[in-house]
Amino acid sequence: MSEQTFTLYDLRVETIxxxxxxxxxxxxxxxxxVRGENIHMDAGKPFSLYALAALLPLLPPKQRPLNEFDWMATDxxxxxPDPHCGARFRISRIGRQVVRRDxxxxxxxxxxxxxxE
Structure with a gap:
């Protein structure tokens, strides 16, 4: 069994x-x-397919430790994604897990x- 590990953060994405x-x-x-590689949707609540598509590329970097000067660490x-819509989506770290490479x-x-690095 390998001792090679890395950290991933669990995320919460919420409409605000x-x-x-x-x-x-x-x-x-x-x-x-988002826990590991899995998305867990709120039971019985809709979430826009188009908003999800816009958010997906941002989630894996948000799961990883970031340099404090990286914009991904602060934004x-x-x-x-609809320029006429006032909705916003807040991404929060809600937990941390150590994952084995194996x-x-x-x-x-x-x-x-x-x-x-």
Whole structure:
């Protein structure tokens, strides 16, 4: 068993009010959680497919430790992709887990990893 581990944060994405009325079908407070690679939607509450599509690229970086000067470490409120809609989505870290590399891949770690800092 490998002792190679990394940290992932669990996230909560929640619909909040912006400075304009909602145009889309968003509901304040509706959202979902991201735990590991899985999305857990709020039971019985809708969440816009288009908003989800806009948020998805931001979630994996938000799950990882970030440099304090990286904009991803400070910008947590995301606008609805519809430019006429006032909805916003707040991304919050709600937990932390240590993940074993062996549980996520069968690919061996390269000797000269170009991604290592």
């Amino acid at each position: 009010e912006g400075d304009r009325p909602f145009v889309c079908s968003h509901e304040v407070g509706s959202g979902f959680e 947590h409120v995301i606008a609805c 549980d996520t891949t069968v690919e061996p770690l390269p000797e000269n990893n170009p991604w290592k």
